[in-house]
Amino acid sequence: MAIPSIKARCAKCGKVSEVQAPGSVNVGTNPEMKEDVCSGRIFVWNCPECGTANLARWPFLYHDPQQRLMLWLSDGNASTEARMVSAIAAQEGLEGYTMRIVDTPGDLIEKISIFDAGLDDIAVELSKFVTRQELGKDVALRFWRIEGADHEITLAYPENSQMQMVQIGFNVYEDSAAIVRRNPSLAEAAKGLVRIDRDWLERFIA
Ligand SMILES: [Zn+2]
Structure with a gap:
């Protein structure tokens, strides 16, 4: 089958x-495609005229059946989104799937990293909220990695x-996860294909 463009x-x-634009990737059946997504390579195309590397964006579904995870870019x-x-x-x-809408390849890669690390993205958003308050800066924080025996979490932001x-210490995440568990309305609102980001979380805590 030809790849859509x-x-x-x-x-x-x-x-x-014309840029190749596969509509979906199932990393259960095509595990070799995961690195293309996680590196962002799948969204990059080189202009044949001038050689510039451009970032393309089109409706794209990332499906990880083992993790029961669907991420839709x-x-x-x-109207495409409503459909x-x-x-x-x-x-x-x-049933039991986590399904999220994301708006950029960077957001998609962040979500994959969060779920690959075994973390809950709602608790990560809450950890970011707490960290923004600690920093006293209104910055766009991104989950970067979790590492070491202490599971220290690194967040990144442009400045x-x-x-x-x-x-941030893993306790910040654990405290956030406990708050999420005590508020079942959050999990309820996260059902279906939804966008879980800063704006979504702040509807509940602002
Ligand atoms: Zn060009």
Whole structure:
């Protein structure tokens, strides 16, 4: 089967090219594709005219059947998104699945890292909220990694066009996870194909 393609415009020279744009990847049946997604390589295309590496974005479904995880990268088109949400709601066999909408390849990669680490993304969003308060800065925090015997978590944020890192103890995450468990309305609101991000969380705690 031919891989679907989209027309994409080079950010530098403006030339329009046909770019391969697979609609979905199942890393259960095609585990070799996971690295293409996690490195972001699958979203990068090189302009044949000027050689510039461009980032493309199209509706894309990441499916990990072992983790019962579906992540859908939206292209920002509201009607495409509404169709996808109802298609997923009508689909059988998705009991126990975690399903999320994300808006950029970077958001997609972050979600994969969070779930690969065995963490809950709602608790991670709450940990970011707490960390923003601690920092006293309104910054866009991203989960970066968890490491070591103490499971120290590193969050990253852009500042002055550089990537800054902030380490938080695993207790910050554990406290957040406990708050999530004590508030079943959060898990209830996270059912179906939903966008779990800062705005979503702040609807509950602001
Ligand atoms: Zn170009």
